[in-house]
Amino acid sequence: MNPSAxxxxxxxxxxxxxxxxxxAGAAIAATGGLGAWLLDRHPPGDxxxxxxxxxxMDFGVRSAGPGMAIATGRxxxxxxxxxxxxxxxxxxxxxxxxxxxxxxxxxFATPALLGATTHxxxxxxxxxxxxxAGAASVVVTDNPINTPESCFELSGIGxxxxxxxxxxxxxxxxxxxxxxxxGGRLIRDWPVLDEPFAGVTKLIGVAPVKGHHRAGASMTxxxxxxxxxxxxxxxxQDIDGIIVELAMLVKPTLVVLDGTDSMMTNGPTGGSLAxxxxxxxxxxxxxxVATDAFGATLLGKTFRDLPYLVRAGxxxxxxxxxxxxxxxxVPAPAT
Amino acid sequence: MGEVEAFAPGTLSxxxxxxxxLYLSAGFVSLRDQRVSVxxxxxxWMEMFVYDMGLPxxxxxxxSSQRRPRAADAAIADYSYEADNExxxxxxxxxxxxxxxDSSDAASRAAEAVARAYVGATAVAEHADIGAEEALxxxxxxxxGSVALVPSDVFGFDRLKNVFVxxxxxxxxxxxxxxxxxxxxxxxxxxAAELRGFFVVDCGGAETPAPPGPPGAAIIDLGGSxxxxxxxxxxxxxxxxxxxxxxxxxxxxxxGRRIPGGNP
Numbered sequence: 001m002n003p004s005a006x007x008x009x010x011x012x013x014x015x016x017x018x019x020x021x022x023x024a025g026a027a028i029a030a031t032g033g034l035g036a037w038l039l040d041r042h043p044p045g046d047x048x049x050x051x052x053x054x055x056x057m058d059f060g061v062r063s064a065g066p067g068m069a070i071a072t073g074r075x076x077x078x079x080x081x082x083x084x085x086x087x088x089x090x091x092x093x094x095x096x097x098x099x100x101x102x103x104x105x106x107x108f109a110t111p112a113l114l115g116a117t118t119h120x121x122x123x124x125x126x127x128x129x130x131x132x133a134g135a136a137s138v139v140v141t142d143n144p145i146n147t148p149e150s151c152f153e154l155s156g157i158g159x160x161x162x163x164x165x166x167x168x169x170x171x172x173x174x175x176x177x178x179x180x181x182x183g184g185r186l187i188r189d190w191p192v193l194d195e196p197f198a199g200v201t202k203l204i205g206v207a208p209v210k211g212h213h214r215a216g217a218s219m220t221x222x223x224x225x226x227x228x229x230x231x232x233x234x235x236x237q238d239i240d241g242i243i244v245e246l247a248m249l250v251k252p253t254l255v256v257l258d259g260t261d262s263m264m265t266n267g268p269t270g271g272s273l274a275x276x277x278x279x280x281x282x283x284x285x286x287x288x289v290a291t292d293a294f295g296a297t298l299l300g301k302t303f304r305d306l307p308y309l310v311r312a313g314x315x316x317x318x319x320x321x322x323x324x325x326x327x328x329x330v331p332a333p334a335t
Numbered sequence: 336m337g338e339v340e341a342f343a344p345g346t347l348s349x350x351x352x353x354x355x356x357l358y359l360s361a362g363f364v365s366l367r368d369q370r371v372s373v374x375x376x377x378x379x380w381m382e383m384f385v386y387d388m389g390l391p392x393x394x395x396x397x398x399s400s401q402r403r404p405r406a407a408d409a410a411i412a413d414y415s416y417e418a419d420n421e422x423x424x425x426x427x428x429x430x431x432x433x434x435x436x437d438s439s440d441a442a443s444r445a446a447e448a449v450a451r452a453y454v455g456a457t458a459v460a461e462h463a464d465i466g467a468e469e470a471l472x473x474x475x476x477x478x479x480g481s482v483a484l485v486p487s488d489v490f491g492f493d494r495l496k497n498v499f500v501x502x503x504x505x506x507x508x509x510x511x512x513x514x515x516x517x518x519x520x521x522x523x524x525x526x527a528a529e530l531r532g533f534f535v536v537d538c539g540g541a542e543t544p545a546p547p548g549p550p551g552a553a554i555i556d557l558g559g560s561x562x563x564x565x566x567x568x569x570x571x572x573x574x575x576x577x578x579x580x581x582x583x584x585x586x587x588x589x590x591g592r593r594i595p596g597g598n599p
Contacts, residue, residue, distance in 0.1 A: 015539035018491055019557060107352055109370070109382070111436045114420075145349040150337065150370075154380075154436075214353040233348035236356060266401050268353050271434045273419035274403035 016304070053179030055192050058251040059203035060286065064092045068285035068325045070294065073332035076260055077125035079282035084129065086328035087284060093253050094202055096134030101200045102126060102166065103252075105207045105223050106142040106157050108269055109150040115261045116270045117151070118206045120160030122258055122282075126206060127164035141169040141196050142226040169196040176229035184245045186238060191229035192249075202253040205288070209259040209279065209295045211267035215239045216306045217299055218268045219292040220255035221247045243308035247289060247317045257283040257291050259298040280332075289318020290325050336380055337370035357400065358386060361486035362393035373435070373445045381446055384432040385453075391463035392484065394430040396497075398423060399483035406480055411447065412454045413463040416480070422446040427459025468499045471514045471572070471593050476505040489513070490562075490575060492533045495526070500575070508582050512590050514572040524551075527566035530573070531555065534562045546584045549591035554583045563587045568596040 069086040071079035084090045094100060104118035112119050123140065130138045140161040144151040148170050152158035161168045169175075176191035207223035214236055215222060224246040225232070235242035259281040266275045279298040285291035289312045293303040303309040303320040313320035340350070343365055348355035350366065358366075364387040373379035388394040395414060403418035412431075415424035420438040424431050433450060435442035469482055481502035489495040498515040517523040531553050534540040540555035540562065552565035552573075561583040564573035572590055577583035 015537065018533075018538040110434070113437070114434075146340070147337075154370075212353045214356050218353065233346075233355070236348055236353060239353065265404070266354070269351050271432060272403045272421035273438060274405040274421075 052189055053177065055179040055181050055187060055190075055249055056251075057197075057203065057249065059201070059253045060251045061093050061202075061253055064088075064286060066286050066290075066319075066325050068283065068287065068290055068294070068322060068327035069330055070327050071282045071284075071330040071332075072280050073282075074260060074278070074280060075332075076119055076122040076258065076282060078333075079260070079330075080122060080125050080256065080284065081129070082330045082333075083282060083284040083328075086330045090129045090133045094130050094133040094135055096136075098130075098133075098135045098201045099199045100130045100135045100138045100202045100204065100253075101196060102130075102138060102140045102161075103203065103205045103223060103226065104140055104142050104157055105218075105226065106148070106151045106155055107144045107226065109144075109147055109154040110269070110271070111154060112156045113273065114270050115208055115263050115276045116210065116268065117155040118157060118208060119258055119260070120156035122256070123157060123206060124160040124164040126204065126256065127161060127166040130204075131165050135202075137199075138166040139169050139196050139200070140166045141171065141193070143171045143193055143229065144226070145232075171195070171229070181245055181249050183248060186235060186242050187228075187245050187249060193227045193229065203250070205250075205252050205255040207255070207257060208261075208263065209257060209298050210263035210270070211265060211299055212239075213267060215243060215308065217292070217296055217301065219295040220257050220288045221292055221308070221312070223255075224250045240306075240308040240311065244311045244315070244317075247308075247312045248315070250288075252288065253286075255285055255288045255291050257285075257295045259283065259295060262298045264299060283327075285325070285327075287318040287322075287325060289313060289320060290322040290327075293320045294322045294327070336372045337382075339367055339369045342366040342368075357486075358388070358397055360488075361396040362389040363387075364389045371449075373442050379436050379439060379442045379445075381433055381435045381442065381449070383449060383453075384434070386430040386432075388428055388430050391425065391427050391459075391461055392465075393486075394425045394428055395463045395465055396484040396486045397430050398425045400485055402480055402483065408480070409447070409450070411450050415450070417443065417447075422450055424450055424454070425463045426454050426457060427462055429457065429459070465499070468514070468516075471499065471570075471590075472501040472512055473589050473593055476503040476508075478502040478504055490530075490533075492530060492537075495530060495533075498571075503586070508578065510577045510582060510586050511575040512572070512586060513575055514570055514590070514594065517569050517571060520566070520568050523566040523569050523571045527551075527564050527571045527573075530564050530571070534564070543580055546587055548588055549594075552587055552591070554580055554587070556580065565591065567591065567594045570594045570596075 067087045069083035071083040108116045175195035177194035181187035210218045212218040259279045261276040262279040264277045368384045370382045406416035406418045409415040412424040412426040420435040422433040433446040489498045500513045534555040540557045543554045549565045554563045561577040563583045574586045
């Protein structure tokens with residue numbers, strides 16, 4: 001990755017940003033407001049100066065090449081199987097003996113039906129598929145700051161992981177190690193989850209599609225936020241900046257974006273079934289930027305509504321034009 | 336089922352992540368929450384969140400800006416509604432959410448019982464009452480339950496705060512009206528001018544010919560939708576996202592007659 005410092009933004013683009021905010025319909029308080037715009041005008045930090053350990057993680061499979069599959073339906077395990085099949089099978093990404101980490105969204109101690117966390121049925125199927133592909137181990141983790149045990153259990157994630165044959169890793173204070181993201185201006189000498197990564201050879205992110213009060217949307221890139229330790233809430237003041245840096249930080253093997261039900265309102269916590277809409281889609285991809293750009297459409301947005309995706313695209317971290325990946329469309333089987 | 340947890344402004348995001356900003360911008364003081372089992376429902380549980388928002392208006396702000404699409408008034412407290420598995424209410428300075436693990440009748444009844452018990456046992460110095468602000472908005476065409484108090488970043492303009500909004504639907508015509516009372520007429524006039532500038536400069540809108548009223552009102556063409564703004568006495572008010580200029584002008588006139596000091 002080789003991000004370059006941005007130049008001044010054209011006035012027309014700035015105006016389009018505000019206009020899109022105005023058109024956001026129900027979002028009377030347009031997400032981010034002027035602050036979100038100003039964010040993108042700050043240059044990234046000192047390129048080349050790295051304090052401490054280089055935090056970048058690259059679990060991509062070069063030989064697999066870029067790929068994306070969009071399955072439709074209501075059956076999460078079935079959509080996952082069909083999407084992976086369209087990409088050539090999970091064996092293209094997971095080899096015998098791999099040690100796989102599944103980074104879920106377990107941020108809240110809420111039941112799966114509220115759509116705020118990774119769905120346990122989807123997780124269980126992914127664990128089984130990794131195991132079937134010959135993975136030597138599968139570990140499931142996230143770093144919900146508040147009552148992590150409750151988050152894993154009440155969301156159903158803990159039970160799903162264990163029953164499908166994965167280990168559950170619940171972070172403790174000593175599980176983090178400080179380091180710096182080269183080119184980052186926020187992730188500098190910052191603690192990042194480290195302990196469960198020992199020996200890991202493949203990383204898959206699994207996240208639901210959610211609107212997000214501050215960021216506009218929480219999908220696969222925002223899901224890496226759970227790798228951060230420390231008093232990370234300060235990053236909410238620069239939410240787009242931290243999500244861009246998360247895109248710089250992590251190159252996963254795959255991401256799985258669950259838009260079976262999308263949280264259209266009151267994200268990222270939700271709380272009511274009324275916040276959800278049946279969007280009947282599940283995306284599997286190698287490019288989190290492209291995957292999230294498609295995911296934005298399930299929320300009635302485009303990547304242009306999400307400053308962090310615009311910026312990630314400008315920095316060459318992925319393709320905001322997801323159609324350039326020629327995604328495979330996998331319809332639900334006829335019943 | 337769980338201990339009582341407490342959160343302050345500095346730790347709120349540990350509990351509710353990115354939604355903390357919504358509460359912090361509306362005057363959040365503290366949150367206490369607890370999960371409890373629902374004895375009548377096999378395996379059911381609920382989590383009760385009690386947000387101290389400092390003032391009743393702040394509590395109404397977070398209540399109204401999160402109101403769910405399928406909400407049904409619950410008539411339990413100052414303001415309240417149920418939506419599927421959730422019951423939300425305003426009791427004085429407190430905003431309360433009861434989130435059930437399912438939408439069963441047993442869970443719903445338990446949530447209502449807990450809500451009534453809480454309201455009955457919790458004394459408040461002042462109740463929430465937005466009657467005066469609701470009176471600014473005409474009743475014809477008003478979408479039920481749509482009056483909300485938006486604490487910050489209204490329409491994406493970071494200097495526009497604490498504005499009441501209301502959605503309208505008449506036939507195929509849909510708009511949002513807004514109004515806010517400021518300390519002095521001068522403050523209202525200044526804010527109206529700033530908002531007008533935001534629409535023109537930041538959003539690239541084009542001023543259209545001055546409408547017949549209210550005095551000093553402006554309608555801005557944003558290429559696909561129209562915004563309108565005016566100041567009257569201590570009020571700044573206007574029309575958001577009118578589909579065409581005629582609609583903006585029509586709603587301006589209606590709203591102008593509702594603002595104290597406007598022509599009836």
